[in-house]
Amino acid sequence: MEHYTAAVEDMRFLLERVFDFEPVLSRATASEVDAQTAFSVLEQGAQFAAKVLAPAGVTGDQIGSRFVDGAVVTPPGFKECYRRYCEDGWLGVDLPAQFGGQGLPLMVQAGLAEMVTGAYMAFSMLTLQGRSAARLLIGHAEAAVRDALVPRLVSGEWAATICITEPQAGSDVGRLTTRAVRQDNGQWALSGTKIFISYADQDVTPQILHMALARTPGAPAGTRGLSLFIVPKFKLDANWQPGERNPARVQHIEHKMGLSASATCELHLDGAQGFMIGEEGQGLKAMFDMMNVMRLETGIQGIGVGAAAMAKALAYTVERTQGGPADAPPTPLTAHADVRRMIYTMRARVEAMRAMMFETALQLDLSYAAPDAGTRATAREQVQWLLPICKAFFTDTGFEVANLAIQCHGGHGYIRETDVERHVRDLRVASIYEGTNGIQAFDLVARKLLPDGGKRYQEFMRRIRADLAATKDRAGLDDIRQALTHAADAADRVTQTYLAQPPAQRRDAETGAAAYLSLIGRVASGWMWLRMATAASEDMPLHRRKRELARFYARYLLPEVLALEQQASASAAWIDGLDAETLVDYR
Ligand SMILES: Cc1cc2nc3c(=O)[nH]c(=O)nc-3n(C[C@H](O)[C@H](O)[C@H](O)COP(=O)(O)OP(=O)(O)OC[C@H]3O[C@@H](n4cnc5c(N)ncnc54)[C@H](O)[C@@H]3O)c2cc1C
Structure with a gap:
């Protein structure tokens, strides 16, 4: 069975014909890359997604991550996907070359993200967290911290989490109560319980950096009292080398509707070593640098997974025959008006979202690197406007598309073997996390x-x-x-x-x-x-x-x-x- 095919030709059409990519490349990034290089990156990404990630995605769903003796064990094939993903340099595609990235525009990364999420959504979350944490530290950490930690995130040697949610603080982030107390050595000790933390433990990297929000003593109530900390899985010494285990431990992992390869963890902090990033009380503001990247890519999950389900429906409806005159061979499903309605609806929705994804990524590229300040400022404002739309509209619409893909398969779509229902189960959460829709x-x-x-x-x-x-x-x-x-x-x-x-x-x-x-x-x-x-x-x-x-x-x-x-x-x-x-x- 074909597990995943990326829409490379459609991406090429969008980048070449709709967005006039070549001049955008020079306007929107400091890199030397030309359009041909960017396309060949996407073509290689499509191969990687189809050959390496997609088959592992099926196993990942069936077996899932498990919690064994206090540690998370990822499903078969996961480690190999991560190793190859990092070795091939996919993790740092759009990150600055000075930290080990490839410095390509976010437009290229967006196309790649669609492929990676479409092929193996649960896996994509781990790499997304590392990339977004790198962006956060580039923007807000002191030079020494940044230079020591960012290259390790960009290479994938270490991974990261985003650590916000607590039992009483979901959408209402301002109610979180995890405490951070300053220590004599300038470090912080964090105590509290974080829930639903994706990949708070895994067995593919030797170190995990939790990007955690916590409240310092005397801080005001609400979001203004929150500061941002790095809490490592293994304590870091003065040279940023890992040592003994930090008391930041996963207590259990959740049993979920989908995304079973991505462990969703309850993380207890018991006086855990932490390093403040940015200014006290400015944590949520800084965290938005991480969340902006994650919001766009959570939206892209809607496109990637919706498109993956749609591709299966297209292949199936051409092959499957039902109906037509009793004295003639049955017709393909694609001959029926209602099936055509579903196919046109899926395609029209997905291809519009894909174009809008590139439009938003372009605005993000311009906001980082356009040569004049005016263009950067206008692009920044457009990004602010577009991101909540991308996050919510793409995830809801992608879910509708994946659901229609099941419908096109009839009862066969409800059966696990067809591997379409997985997309609906996986994607459902995208309308919930990263800020509900x-x-x-x-x-x-x-x-x-x-x-x-x-x-x-x-x-x-x-x-x-x-x-x-x-x-x-x-x-x-x-x-x-x-x-x-x-x-x-x-x-x-x-x-x-x-x-x-x-x-x-x-x-x-x-x-x-x-x-x-x-x-x-x-x-x-x-x-x-x-x-x-x-x-x-x-x-x-x-x-x-x-x-x-x-x-x-x-x-x-x-x-x-x-x-x-x-x-x-x-x-x-x-x-x-x-x-x-x-x-x-x-x-
Ligand atoms: C699989 C998974 C992975 C996750 N990964 C992470 C992670 O890595 N890191 C992390 O920090 N968190 C993570 N989360 C947590 C996720 O971000 C929260 O579940 C989400 O923010 C919603 O919080 P909640 O579940 O408490 O729902 P609630 O906040 O209780 O919301 C319930 C409903 O009420 C609505 N609602 C709540 N408040 C308002 C309001 N003021 N106005 C209008 N409507 C409102 C919501 O929209 C929602 O429909 C994850 C969750 C899941 C399920």
């Missing part, structure tokens, strides 16, 4: 839209309207141009209502936030379809497919925004006016 929607409205009077939104819309204007006279784009104009108008109407509300009425925006995020995600997808259809001007199968899918998206999927506009505009008063007592009374 409800919290992302709140973040989009309350922190990214309202505080600056809608500036980020206006810049986003300015670019969409500019593309609409620029394609005014282009033939063959009427459907998508018209539908996108209507969708953008709907987004404008809801946004204006939110911006006009007095602060006391902001609960209305909160009530509508999830629908608003879905609406904006669909507008962004429509925008990407306009750009793809515009670029697909030749008479070749991929270009014809793009033009057809743009039409399908415009006519069949984009009208969803009309219902979302209604939901996003619902006032809080009527929801709050419902009798809440009766809502939770179940018998």
Whole structure:
């Protein structure tokens, strides 16, 4: 059975035709790399994902990580995947060369991330954590700490975790109670219990650096009282060499719906050695550097895993025959209107998200390395706007796609052997971790839209309207141009209502936030379809497919925004006016 095929040709089309990658490379990164090199990296990544990761992903799901004598044991094949991943230099693709990375643009890393998550999502989380922790330390650690630890994370010699959640502090991060007390030697001793920590233990690296948030004595309540610490699995000496075991120990691992190869751990800190990173009380702010990378890649999990499930459905529906006249051979599933609806829906959703993934990665690249400060600042603001959309819209939509892929398989999709249901089980959590999608929607409205009077939104819309204007006279784009104009108008109407509300009425925006995020995600997808259809001007199968899918998206999927506009505009008063007592009374 074919386990995974990466969409390399689609990526090439997007990078070459839609994003005009070559000039972007020189504008957005300091590296010398040309487009050809970048494509060959993606092609090699596709091979690695298909040949090495995907087969191990199946075993990883079946056997999972286990907790044996107080330590996590990863499933067969996992160590080998990690070793080869690191040796081939995949871990540091977009990290700076001075720390051992390859200095390639995040756009390349984004394409690679889609492949790695699609082939073996549980595995991808470990490497993602190491990369994101490296970014965090590059941005916030003192030079000595940074120079000692970052190269070890970039090479994969050591791994990292993100250590935030506690039993009473999930979405409500400000309630975490893990204490950090300063020691005479300037180090810190951390005590408390962290739960749900991915890879807080594993058997593939000799050292793990936990990036942990904790509260110092006398710190204010809430998130302002949180500081960031490195807590190593093995204590570090003055030369940053590991020594005796730090009292930071995993107590048990969770039994989960999916992602079984990724151990989800309860971690007890009992006076564990810690090193403060950045300033006291600025921990959450610093942690956002790690979370920004992780949020985009959590979103990409939606694309990678959704696309992997979709590819299986495409192959299956061509082969499987059912229906047609009784006196003739049965027809392939692809002949049935409802199956076609599912296939078009999956493709139209996935390919739009993939384009938006590159758009967001491009903005991140520009925000790090564009030559002029103005471009960097605008890109930074767009990243702020796009990240909650990518995280929530991609994960929810990817899940819908994976679910449709099961549906295309009928009962065979529900059977383990077909290996489609795994994708649904794995992906379900992506809408929950890295900030639930409800919290992302709140973040989009309350922190990214309202505080600056809608500036980020206006810049986003300015670019969409500019593309609409620029394609005014282009033939063959009427459907998508018209539908996108209507969708953008709907987004404008809801946004204006939110911006006009007095602060006391902001609960209305909160009530509508999830629908608003879905609406904006669909507008962004429509925008990407306009750009793809515009670029697909030749008479070749991929270009014809793009033009057809743009039409399908415009006519069949984009009208969803009309219902979302209604939901996003619902006032809080009527929801709050419902009798809440009766809502939770179940018998
Ligand atoms: C497999 C897995 C791996 C994980 N890995 C890590 C990890 O490596 N590191 C780490 O620190 N954590 C990790 N987590 C924890 C994860 O980030 C949390 O589960 C998540 O943040 C939600 O917290 P919670 O589970 O306490 O849910 P809650 O916060 O209790 O939320 C429950 C529901 O209420 C909603 N809700 C809560 N508060 C609000 C609000 N103010 N407004 C609107 N709605 C709200 C939520 O959206 C959600 O729908 C992991 C979790 C899982 C399942």
